[in-house]
Amino acid sequence: MRLSSFILAASIAVPATSETIVITQNGFDYSPFEASVQVGDTVRWEWSNGTHDVTSGADCSEDGLFFGLLRTSNPVFEYVVEESLAGQTVEYHCSVGNHCGFGMLAYLIVGDVNEPCPGDVNGDQAVTFNDLLEILASWGSDDAAKDVDGSGTVDFGDLLGTLANWGPC
Ligand SMILES: [Cu+2]
Known part of the structure; x- marks a missing residue:
């Protein structure tokens, strides 16, 4: 050659490196709505106001993959993206009251594993x-x-x- x-x-x-992806809660919103992450990345949700949580699962139901509180007493929740999620879109929501019904949900878009x-x-x-x-x-x-x-x-x-x-x- x-x-x-x-x-x-x-x-x-x-370059492939582990990163921390910050998702900010504000009212009934998680921002960004769709967060692109990689296996091994740390997803860090940061509370802004109210009483909320971060609950994995579609259709406002809990699938047990991850759960964390977001409120004044627990303003940060972190989750490290597991390898089993490679290539998947992971829906999560707030399980407090009817927040999910009000549209408090968002997605993690997980990249393929290298x-x-x-x-x-x-x-x-x-x-x-x-x-x-x-x-x-x-x-x-x-x-x-x-x-x-x-x-x-x-x-x-x-x-x-x-x-x-x-x-x-
Ligand atoms: Cu909420």
């Missing part, structure tokens, strides 16, 4: 020329993040492992 092929195959992608991706040493969900550059920069070291084949040294075997997984993860 020629060098120019590597460069053409390089792509821009967002499979392990040998050769993606920079974690951008694609094996590209940038990964080769990182391997070359650590050539001869024992940097585990760049030791694609687990040999204990960053060397030619890691270049081969990277080439074998070329492209999007």
Whole structure:
């Protein structure tokens, strides 16, 4: 493969890291109404006013996935997105009074899980020329993040492992 092929195959992608997604309660609203999250992210609901909660489940019924209070005595509820929810849309609502009937509900849009991706040493969900550059920069070291084949040294075997997984993860 020629060098120019590597460069053409390089792509821009967002690094995969765990984040905290903040959802703010205000009146009968959760904002954002649809929150995009990833497995492993922390969803953090923040109370603004009134007496509410965060109850998972569609049609104003509780499915037991998560539940937390949102009120002056408990102004924050956090939930870490479980792997079983990958690729799903998770509906939740407020179970206090008839709040759900008044429209106090919202959604978590859970992204697909990323499979392990040998050769993606920079974690951008694609094996590209940038990964080769990182391997070359650590050539001869024992940097585990760049030791694609687990040999204990960053060397030619890691270049081969990277080439074998070329492209999007
Ligand atoms: Cu409520």
